[in-house]
Amino acid sequence: MAPALILSRLAQMLAVLALLSALFFALLAAMPGDPIDLALAADPRLGPEDAARLRALHGLDQPLHARYLAWAGAVLGGNAGHSRLFAQPVAALLGPALLSTLQLLGWALALALAGGVALGALAAARPRWAPAVAAVALLAQAMPAFWLGLLLIILFAVALGWLPAGGAEPGWRFLLLPVATLAVANLAAYARHTAAALRAALEEPHIRSARARGASEARVLWRHAFPNAAVPVLALAGLDAGALVSGALVTETLFARPGMGKLIYDAVMGSDFNLALLALLLVAAVTMLATLAADLAQRWLDPRLA
Template sequence: MVAARLVQAAATLALLSLAMFLLIGLMPGDPIDLAIAGDPRLTAEDAARLRALHGLDQPLMARYAAWAGALLRGEFGYSRLFAQPVAGVILPALGSTLVLLGAALLLAGGVGVALGLLAAARPRAAPAVDAVAILGQSAPSFWLGILLIILFAVTLGWLPAGGTGEAGGLDALRFLVLPVATLAIANLAAYARHSAAALSATLREPWVVAARARGNGEARLLLRHALPNAAVPILQVAALDAGALVGGALITETLFARPGMGKLIYDAVMGNDTNLALVALLLVALVTMLATLAADLAQRALDPRLRDG
């Protein structure tokens, strides 16, 4: 299964890279046009020589073949915006984004499952849990982020409005609170609803009723019996949520001026930095597919029926 999924991921990345290269290549202007706009002393002959030097005078498919071949050899090229190798620009941004995504996933999953446990154990609390889930799901992440900035950064002055901070430790955590909360609130609704439904159905199973009759308390029934068996649909939500979290991070990082993959892709596309934009977009797609694969493997580890199938 893993080998087939990896082959599928490779084919998806190849098609995605082709589509992105064609879309970016068809955009008006190129780096040479920008260079000419920045230096009026460049002549038409200089522009033609530079285009030939960088292969921009070749047909679009020939340029894609050359770029893809270099990528397969591990040559990511240079970033025009940052004047350094693409790998040196992307790796720090990827680390920042993975920290943001990991913290948001843990917070959204933890709070969502806790709300689901509350709704399953206390049916009277289910309407309140549904209301919280609906509010979180209906709030666009950019709008929610702006509200959090206005409240906690501008009005109360408790947290910074953006950036990452120069010092580590607690100072870096202060800069992480608002973007993590923005992503988590927008994504906890699915965890709350699916965990509440799965736990409620599991609690009605005969073996759970028998365990209750043997004198097991409600907390033990929920945490030791019902939750492990209800974890498979929750992991399915996590697999689907990986892509949504990555897409939300692109907006959130731009909003909070975090130097992660989202802001990097935005700057690369707006600055016509083709090498950086293509490699960054492919890396985001790869992280999303690997996260989905990890969730599927965790489902198979928890449910023997999936392994047998």
């Protein structure tokens, strides 16, 4: 992909983020219960005059567009603001939460791709196994992430006591259940697409030539057929980036992991609109960057797309 095209894609991402910021700002502003309402409910000694002064202090008496422009100018100037709910700078909260979410996403994507490609290759290379692989993929895709997560918690945390039910302590034991929950549904899609792509690739003329030269079936499958089959799988990974990120938010909430999902949930429920808005925009940016990375990987594997 040419540098000019990458810059063009990045410019498009910035434009989309700007539009999303305005949309998120308007939606959050329309939600009932702003910080001043919460302050009035918490302290009955505050009267209407106090509420008016607080609204003027925080700019809540201004029109929506003026409040948005003031907020956007502050953020672009490097001032992300302060979290009312956590009593910390927003930037200090977003960094650790994003790292936790990226760790979960990275392991889940690696597991989903490895498992899906292995199952798809088995179905393509051994047709007698194809019905079993299709059944496993269908079962995996039919299970919602929150339902699967609850089942895993009941089985491995409650009944067997092998793994913790939630939290984010160091070590693989706290990652295993949320990673498995997030990976299973995506594994099913990757398995189906890998099988279909490999079957098509194995029919190409160069595959017959490789077999005629005496190449082993394993070499034919992975060295000659898989690079072409990987292109549509990577395309699927890019298209599924949004679903993977949104699935991570649900999974983090379910397993009480202190990532972006739990942070957004807590911010929205606590009416910490500035934190919720910036967290949502950061999640949107990560989703678009993941899509761009998948696009770059496709073009690297298949130069004809460049």
